Amino acid sequence: MKLKSWEGMLAFLFLLTLVANAMLAPEFLTLQNQINLFQLSIEKIIIALVMALVIINAEIDLSVSSVLGLAACVFGYLVHIGVAAPLAILAALAVGPVAGLINAVLIARVGIPSLVVTLAMLIGFRGVARILVKDQSMGDFPQWVTDLGQKGFLGPIPLSLWLFVIFAVGLGVLLHRTGFGRQVVVIGTNAEVARFSGLDVARVKTTLFLMASSMAALGGVLYAARLGSVRGDAGVGFELDIITMVLLGGVSIFGGKGSMAGVILSILIILNLRNGMALTNITGHIQTGVIGILLIVSVLGPNLWERLRRG
Amino acid sequence: MTVLELQHVSKSFAATQALKDMSLAIEPGEIHAIVGENGAGKSTLIKIMTGVHQPDRGEIRVGGVAVTLRGTQDAQGAGIAAIYQEPMVFPDLDVAENIFISNRAESAVMNWRRLYAEADLLVAKLGVKLDVRRAASGLTLAEQQTVEIARALSLNVKVLIMDEPTASLSAHEVARLLDIARALRAQGVSVIYISHRLDEIFQIADRVTVIRDGSHISTKPIAEVTPEGLVHDMVGRAIDSFAVKTEASPHGAPVLQMQGLGRAGVFRGINATVHAGEVLCFAGLVGARRTDVALALFGIAPATEGEIKIDGAPVTIRTPAEAMAHQIAYVSEDRRKMGLAMTLPIFANISLASLGKLMGLFGLINAKAETAMAETYRKQLAIKSADTRVEVGKLSGGNQQKVMLAKWLETKPRILIFDEPTRGIDVGAKAEVHNIIRTLAGQGVAVIVISSDLPEVLALADRVLVMREGTQAGLLPIEEASQERVIGLAAGHDMKGAA
Numbered sequence: 001m002k003l004k005s006w007e008g009m010l011a012f013l014f015l016l017t018l019v020a021n022a023m024l025a026p027e028f029l030t031l032q033n034q035i036n037l038f039q040l041s042i043e044k045i046i047i048a049l050v051m052a053l054v055i056i057n058a059e060i061d062l063s064v065s066s067v068l069g070l071a072a073c074v075f076g077y078l079v080h081i082g083v084a085a086p087l088a089i090l091a092a093l094a095v096g097p098v099a100g101l102i103n104a105v106l107i108a109r110v111g112i113p114s115l116v117v118t119l120a121m122l123i124g125f126r127g128v129a130r131i132l133v134k135d136q137s138m139g140d141f142p143q144w145v146t147d148l149g150q151k152g153f154l155g156p157i158p159l160s161l162w163l164f165v166i167f168a169v170g171l172g173v174l175l176h177r178t179g180f181g182r183q184v185v186v187i188g189t190n191a192e193v194a195r196f197s198g199l200d201v202a203r204v205k206t207t208l209f210l211m212a213s214s215m216a217a218l219g220g221v222l223y224a225a226r227l228g229s230v231r232g233d234a235g236v237g238f239e240l241d242i243i244t245m246v247l248l249g250g251v252s253i254f255g256g257k258g259s260m261a262g263v264i265l266s267i268l269i270i271l272n273l274r275n276g277m278a279l280t281n282i283t284g285h286i287q288t289g290v291i292g293i294l295l296i297v298s299v300l301g302p303n304l305w306e307r308l309r310r311g
Numbered sequence: 312m313t314v315l316e317l318q319h320v321s322k323s324f325a326a327t328q329a330l331k332d333m334s335l336a337i338e339p340g341e342i343h344a345i346v347g348e349n350g351a352g353k354s355t356l357i358k359i360m361t362g363v364h365q366p367d368r369g370e371i372r373v374g375g376v377a378v379t380l381r382g383t384q385d386a387q388g389a390g391i392a393a394i395y396q397e398p399m400v401f402p403d404l405d406v407a408e409n410i411f412i413s414n415r416a417e418s419a420v421m422n423w424r425r426l427y428a429e430a431d432l433l434v435a436k437l438g439v440k441l442d443v444r445r446a447a448s449g450l451t452l453a454e455q456q457t458v459e460i461a462r463a464l465s466l467n468v469k470v471l472i473m474d475e476p477t478a479s480l481s482a483h484e485v486a487r488l489l490d491i492a493r494a495l496r497a498q499g500v501s502v503i504y505i506s507h508r509l510d511e512i513f514q515i516a517d518r519v520t521v522i523r524d525g526s527h528i529s530t531k532p533i534a535e536v537t538p539e540g541l542v543h544d545m546v547g548r549a550i551d552s553f554a555v556k557t558e559a560s561p562h563g564a565p566v567l568q569m570q571g572l573g574r575a576g577v578f579r580g581i582n583a584t585v586h587a588g589e590v591l592c593f594a595g596l597v598g599a600r601r602t603d604v605a606l607a608l609f610g611i612a613p614a615t616e617g618e619i620k621i622d623g624a625p626v627t628i629r630t631p632a633e634a635m636a637h638q639i640a641y642v643s644e645d646r647r648k649m650g651l652a653m654t655l656p657i658f659a660n661i662s663l664a665s666l667g668k669l670m671g672l673f674g675l676i677n678a679k680a681e682t683a684m685a686e687t688y689r690k691q692l693a694i695k696s697a698d699t700r701v702e703v704g705k706l707s708g709g710n711q712q713k714v715m716l717a718k719w720l721e722t723k724p725r726i727l728i729f730d731e732p733t734r735g736i737d738v739g740a741k742a743e744v745h746n747i748i749r750t751l752a753g754q755g756v757a758v759i760v761i762s763s764d765l766p767e768v769l770a771l772a773d774r775v776l777v778m779r780e781g782t783q784a785g786l787l788p789i790e791e792a793s794q795e796r797v798i799g800l801a802a803g804h805d806m807k808g809a810a
Contacts, residue, residue, distance in 0.1 A: 178674040179666045186663060189652040196611065196641070196649040197664045197718070198631040256654055 006250040010265035017269055021276035028279055035161060037271045039150075039226070042160035043068060043219035044238055045267050048245040049171045050215045052263045054208050055246050056175070058188040058255025059114040061209060063103060063121035064216040065238035066129065071095040071220025073129040076138035076230035085142045089221055096217030099125060100210035108205040122239065130232035139229030149225030160222065167215075172260035184208065188255030244291060245270055248298050269294075312375060314339045314501050315360070315391060315470045320369035322355055329355035331525045333369070337470060342492055342502045344516035344533075346509070348545050348798065349597050349763040352525040353505055357472055360503075361393050362386035374469075387413065390469035392462075396478045396598075398455035402448035406430065409447050410461045433461040438494045439487070453484035460491060464500070471495060472503040477511060478598050478780075489515050507596045509538050509802045521545055538804040539795075546765060546794040556789050559773035563587035564622075566757035567608075567639075567726050571617035577603045578781035579616060583774075585726065585757040590748065592772035593761040595801045599778040601761045602644065605728045608759075609641035610634040621726070635664065640724035642715055644731040644761070646708075650715045653704035657696060658685035660703050660714050665721045688717035692747065709740025716747065727751060728759040733767060745771060765794050777801050 021028040038045065047064050054061050071092040078088035099121065106117045153159040175181040183204050187194040194201050224230045249266035251258030270291060277287045315337040322330040330352050337343050347353050358364040359371070362380030370377045373389045380386045400409050407430035430443035439457050447458065456476060463471050473492065477485045492502050492515055506512060512519055512533075519536060521528040521544040528544050565584045573579030578600040585591045593601040607614040610628040618625050621637050628634045634641070643649040651660050662669055662681050669676050669684070685699035692713040696706060703714055712732065719727065729748065733741040748771060752758050762768050768775055775792045777785045777800040784800040799806035 173675075177676060177678075179670040179676055180674055182659065182663075182666060182676060186652050186655065186659070189654055190648075192649050193652050193663075196609075196631060196643055198635045199663075200632065256652075 007259060007262045007265060010248075010250070010262055010269065014265055014269050014272070017272045017276060021272060021279065024276060025279035028276065033275070035156075035158060037275050038164055039158050039160045041271060042164065042226070043223045043235065044241050044245065045164055045271075046167050046222075047212070047215050047219050047238070048242045048263060048267060049167050049260070050208075050212045051242050052246045052249065052251050052258055052260065053171065053175055053181075053184055054114075054212050055243070055251050055253065056188045056255055056258045057184045057205065057208055058191070059107065059205060059208065060243070061103065061114065061118045061212045062239050063099065063118040063125055064212055064219075064242060065235045066122045066125035067095060067099045067213050067216035068220040068223060068235040068238060069233070070099070070125045070129040070132075071217035072224040072230040072234040073133045073138075073220075073232060075221055075224050076141075077132050079141055080138045085145055089145075092221050092224075093214070093217050095220070096214035097210055098213075099217070100213030101206075103213065104206040104209040107209060108202040114209075126232075126236070129234070133230065133232050135232070137229050137231045141224070141228060145225050146228045149222060149227070160226075163218075163222075168260065168264055172264075175260055180204070180207070185256060188257075190256075241270075244295050248295055250298075312339070313337060313372070314374060316372040316375075317356075317359070317366075318370050318372065320359060320366040320371070322359060322364060322367050329525050330359065330366075333522070333525070333527050335520060335527060335530070337501050337503060338518075339469070339501055340496055340499045341517040342496055342504055342515050344504045344506065344512040344519040345522060346506070346512065346519060346541060346545060346802075347522040348765070350524075351522045351545070353474075353522065355525070356522070357393055357474055357505070360386070360391055360470075360472060362391075387466050387468070390467065391472070392466060392468045392470075393472035393474060394456060394459045394463065394476060396475045398452065398459045400447040400450070400455045400458055402446070404447055405443065406434075406441060406445050406447060406450070406458055407443040409458050410434075410443070410465055413462065414465060429465075430461070433464050436464065436494065436498065437461060437491050439491065451484070453480050453487065456480075456488065457491065460495070464495075468500060470501045470503060472505070474505045475507065475598070476504075477506060477508065485511065507598070507802055509541060509804050512541075513538070523547070538799070539806055542795050542799045542802065542804065542806060546798050556770060556772065559789050560588065560590075560752065562589040562773065563755060566622060567759075568620040568623070569604075569608075569617065570620065572604065572607065572614050572619065573616035574603060574607050574612060575615045577612070578607075578778070581617070581776075581778075581783050583776050583783075583786055585759060587725075587755045587757055588752050589773045590752050590758045590760060590771050592768040592775050593759065593778060594763075594765065594768050594775050594797050595778035595784070597763070598780065599801065600781040601778050602730055603781075604778075605641055605730055605759070605761060608634065608726075608728060609639060611641075635722060638723065638725040639728070640664075640719035640722055640726070641728045642719055642730060642732060644734060646711050646715060651703050651711060654702060656700045657689070657694070657703055657706075657714055658682055658699040661685045661688055661699070661717045661721060664718050684721060685717075688713075688720065692717055693743070707737075707740075709736040709743070712736055712740065712744060716744075720751075724756060726757045726759070728761070730761045731763065732760065733762075733764065741767075765797060768792075768797065769794070779803055 027033060074095055075088045075092035078091055079085055103117055103121055106112050107114045148159050153162060183199050187201055187204055191201055223234055245267050246263055247253060249263035274287050313336045317333055317335045320330055320333045345353060359366055362382045362385045371380060378389055407427050410430050410433060411426060427443055434441045434443060437457060437460060441454060441457060476488055480488060495502055504516060516533045518530060518532050520530040521541060523545060564587055566587050567585040569581045569583050572581040581604055583591060595601050606612040610630045610633050613629045619628060626637060658681055662684055669681050671677055689699055694710050694713045703711060732744050748758060760771055769792060772789050774789060775787045775797060776783060777797055779801055795806050
């Protein structure tokens, strides 16, 4: 199975999940249930869309969940000490570019592998978040903030779904139709070739890490709004779910290959699969195991197929 | 009685025959030099003798007995070892540990005192002073080589191959290495000495073998050869496939001037001018640092000395983007590593260096214009492919070369640098590439061609710049350039008037 038909295979898998779920649990196919699915995972979803570009560029950002946690904690802390909520949101969003810049400088200018830098920052940013809020849970946000995270925005459709559509389309166009997206793919394929063609490799990488952290900070604000309170462990472990979404979407962990359509399908599959399992009372641990197996099979499948075909 | 003998050894890789019916006999206790041009088959020869490759035909005899060498351990067991330009030492171990790294321990407990004593003895045998308790990380390149030689000696080798051992050494260190080689000979070890440097060979060798195009050409006692004779044997092929250019083409104003151009520790003192419509070829042996000059002009590894002038005005080039702003293009020698994104389609590779002019509102790529751009080159350069959506990795070497060329032609270069433009492509595609280069020069582009293929140099060049070990050994108008003259300069011996 070649990459071209990968999206086709994912679409088939998605339909299969839908049909199976609908048969097992009648309440599954309601619009409200589908909307809820997005709402409950929106932070991971929008970060996964950016992470796709980062991985196609042959880099990785493990620090996103900690940036998310830090932004959420900055927001919670500022509201807690009496800062107006709009200001607190701006401050939380500002965590993104700052964190992204630290990552980008170490990776693109100093030249340390992104796996190492963002692993360190995964620990570092989390530490800052925990120092900020200690062992407390900070809540009591203004009503409009929690409404943003929980109620409809522009009609019955919640903010999270709007954001998903906007970012999915926007980042899809960015990756597949613009000069920047082409540079991302070429650098991911072979950074030396990109450099010898006059591309500014460091600038592209810097932009990507800024984008990833900024999206993570936005995710942090959405997370706080959705749950109505934050703790120091906000978003712990999200990075693995996010990377799973990207890889199942057919993005090569070695860079250079992948499509936004594949990542979106993969997000839909994971959401519905988990939801279907939940509706039929399969526990969270087993759900995680199933997703893990799916990922292994999805990565192994094409390789085995190729090998069989070539004999 | 020979210590090592190759009899009618042949070796092919895919379509290339690296060695043809090669026979060679090494006497005990002799220093036997092997010389040959780039690609003459020296590396393959070494790999056959050290068991890295096995011959397709023919046999290897050690002390008169036919042997099969399946790897360097086998070769060491048979008493054959090699040292290279870049020595291999373990930096965190000390000298003595490095020397005995390949020796099996006799007991579970190390006898350190004996280890150091024996290491001292070996180093002394080589006539060098070296503290065997020092950490290898602090050693100079020359000292690391000494460690490698001592290591070989500890294995009781009968034949030690030295492959370009002096390429990175200072004059003083070279003299010491030659002394070590003599010390080895005095102890009955045979040394196979491979070098581009003719002066060293005349200082040290007892006999010298010339190989060319994978074949044995001659083996003579050093007293019976002259530098001229060696060079003649090295290049003495008939030029049939290419016409030799006999006079320079007419050319225009100076476009690119290099004045004392250099990069610290890499190359220095390059003085040359390329005019519009002129082809300047860089010739030289491997390690002459020709590509580094190109990398400096293209901003990958910028120059640190001297001056680059374009149209008479001094310019600074620190990045490829700056070079491209001056309309310089560099068609690199390694398509896979530096030239093409192999998994991407033809069109994306052709547009890669010109994305800016395809981008409109919000940086969107004009897909129609991009396809049209690629189609133009597919037809113009006769790239053999159904359309331009085919992955570049699926094309033949010659067609890949054309795609890379198209990428750079689209940048409308005024200065075009080709690095080994025909390496690894078939004869037909080679002729096409030569025609393209001539056409470009005819259109007034200032062309630089780096090539290790001498007939190619003589077929394309208006002038030939010969480099040797990072310096400019000569700048010949095509009328004065002959194979002998160029190789002579490249090997450090000007044969002006001799040819």
